[in-house]
Amino acid sequence: SQQGEEDPQALSIQEGENATMNCSYKTSINNLQWYRQNSGRGLVHLILIRSNEREKHSGRLRVTLDTSKKSSSLLITASRAADTASYFCATDSGGSNYKLTFGKGTLLTVNP
Amino acid sequence: GAGVSQTPSNKVTEKGKYVELRCDPISGHTALYWYRQSLGQGPEFLIYFQGTGAADDSGLPNDRFFAVRPEGSVSTLKIQRTERGDSAVYLCASSLRGGGGELFFGEGSRLTVL
Numbered sequence: 001s002q003q004g005e006e007d008p009q010a011l012s013i014q015e016g017e018n019a020t021m022n023c024s025y026k027t028s029i030n031n032l033q034w035y036r037q038n039s040g041r042g043l044v045h046l047i048l049i050r051s052n053e054r055e056k057h058s059g060r061l062r063v064t065l066d067t068s069k070k071s072s073s074l075l076i077t078a079s080r081a082a083d084t085a086s087y088f089c090a091t092d093s094g095g096s097n098y099k100l101t102f103g104k105g106t107l108l109t110v111n112p
Numbered sequence: 113g114a115g116v117s118q119t120p121s122n123k124v125t126e127k128g129k130y131v132e133l134r135c136d137p138i139s140g141h142t143a144l145y146w147y148r149q150s151l152g153q154g155p156e157f158l159i160y161f162q163g164t165g166a167a168d169d170s171g172l173p174n175d176r177f178f179a180v181r182p183e184g185s186v187s188t189l190k191i192q193r194t195e196r197g198d199s200a201v202y203l204c205a206s207s208l209r210g211g212g213g214e215l216f217f218g219e220g221s222r223l224t225v226l
Contacts, residue, residue: 043217
């Protein structure tokens with residue numbers, strides 16, 4: 001079963017614009033991670049945010065976490081065509097911090 | 113190698129056949145995971161190894177699926193009597209210690225059961 005649900009399912013923007021993707025989950029977590037997947041490839045880890053953190057930055061990425069609403073957002077600023085990919089949030093559950101549950105992903109298309 | 117290596121990258125088989133998928137994790141990573149990804153879905157957890165032992169195999173869908181990691185490095189996912197519904201991309205990942213944190217994924221093995 002999938003705990004995380006990303007929103008929107010698909011997003012199309014122009015190069016230079018910002019892209020925001022949201023993730024909601026159901027149970028308590030230790031941490032939440034975002035991964036990126038290019039078509040036909042494996043997943044690449046982008047960023048991890050712990051349950052006691054509210055915001056984290058990495059380069060052009062900004063992640064927020066609201067544990068009271070069980071939601072997270074991923075913001076990619078100044079998008080590039082190379083950012084075109086699927087983006088997944090993944091949560092562990094409070095009891096087993098090794099098992100990640102992924103959402104269905106957001107397909108981001110950045111048009112040059 | 114520098115990353116997680118999975119072979120074969122593509123496997124086409126007939127219903128009822130036996131299939132083995134191999135994963136070679138990053139050297140020194142004690143934790144190894146198998147996930148399955150169907151089209152348009154996120155990866156779903158299958159099994160987690162810590163060292164040689166399967167610490168959690170709760171995601172294996174049924175007893176046709178089995179995985180081993182005899183020397184604590186390379187792992188093999190074995191599927192018996194394959195069914196069309198087994199068609200998916202099988203992803204392997206490793207991490208330094210397990211217990212949370214970043215996973216390093218391979219490119220996956222795409223299995224097609226005709």
